Structure formats: C-alpha cells, structure tokens
Amino acid sequence: MKEAVTFLVEKEEKFKHIVEQFGQPVFVTRPSGFETLCLLILEQQVSIDSAKATFLKIKDVIPDFSPETIVGFSDENFRACGVSRQKTSYLKALSQAILDKQLDVESLAFKDAQTVREELIKIKGIGHWTIDVYLMFCLQSPDIIPLGDIAVVNTIKELFDIHDKESMADYAEKWKPYRSGATFFLWHYYLRKRGRKNPY
Known part of the structure; x- marks a missing residue:
C-alpha cells in the first residue's frame, strides 16, 4: 500500500x-472465508467490539464453526448468544447458500471485485457495506x-x-x-x- x-x-x-x-x-487485513463473512454480518449496525463478543460466544458453543453447524444451531441458541432474529436468518441464509453450492466462498479470492459483488449480493442479509468491507479487508481490493x-x-x-x-x-x-x-x-x-x- x-x-x-x-x-x-x-x-x-x-x-x-x-x-x-x-x-x-x-x-x-482479515482472513477471507466463511467465518469472516459471518462476523461482518454480526458487525452490521453495531459496534465492532460488541459484534466480536457475540461472535466469540457463538464460537464457544460451536467450536466446529461451519455452514453445517450454523444451520443446525437453533434460533433459541442464537438468541442466548445475543444474536437478533434477523441476523440469525442472515447467518443461516449464508450457510445454506454454501451448502446448496450457490456460493463458493473460497473461489471469491480468484474473482474480480464486480463478480464478487454480484455473487454475494444475492445472499439475504449481505448488502453493499458487507461486500465492500470483505473486498477491502479480505481480498485486498485496491479501489x-x-x-x-x-x-x-x-x-x-x-x-x-x-x-x-x-x-x-x-x-x-x-x-x-x-x-x-x-x-x-x-x-x-x-x-x-x-x-x-x-x-x-
């Protein structure tokens, strides 16, 4: 830079x-991948410290943090970790899209910014702010x-x-x-x- x-x-x-x-x-910079996308969803419209604390609570309960375990985690358990109903639905939508092979998160690192945006914007709960931050922090998009x-x-x-x-x-x-x-x-x-x- x-x-x-x-x-x-x-x-x-x-x-x-x-x-x-x-x-x-x-x-x-942040590592690219599923976990960071989940953290970015939690960071929407709240402080980063608060989102990080919530994320760590979830990881304490689900050490094997993956699309499969997120889909299987109950709404009540998410609520107990401090996740709103809306963000719970966003985390599950992202996880389901990966399980259904509608989204290959690992492949995003090899695509241009516009293609990444077009793929991620289709996922419920992922808007332009989340995509912009992912592009900048995780994929080091320069512009x-x-x-x-x-x-x-x-x-x-x-x-x-x-x-x-x-x-x-x-x-x-x-x-x-x-x-x-x-x-x-x-x-x-x-x-x-x-x-x-x-x-x-």
Missing part, C-alpha cells in the same frame, strides 16, 4: 495533512469506497463539505485506482480525531 499512500498524499492535500497530524493510516459506512460519509462531509452520496462518489473518482487506500485515510482521521484506536 506504499504506492497508494504516495499517490493519495500527492493527489489530495487533506490526506497530506492527515499524515502530518496523525501519521499514516493502518491498512487492515473500493464504501459509501454505506457512516464514518466514511461523515468524514467526507467534514473534510470536503460534500453532503450527498452521488457527489461523494464523483469526488472520489480522483482517488482512483486507490479508493480503498483513501477509505483507510478517512477512517484513520475519523478515529484519531475522536481519540479512538483502530477497532479492526
């Missing part, structure tokens, strides 16, 4: 200021801007005084082909300005 940092700092004055003020952003992420949207509003997503997407064109790197700059600024550590 060294190339991305050099490119973005030259292209965007505000990114240069972020580095001067807070240092370089951390480019986060993703997740405009479904509140921190990204709020930081663009604050730094660039742009207030609608279409205009944000247009402005982000200048960060190509490193929009993922730009996203890490935005997250870095958002967290450090608020005195928070990177939760990823």
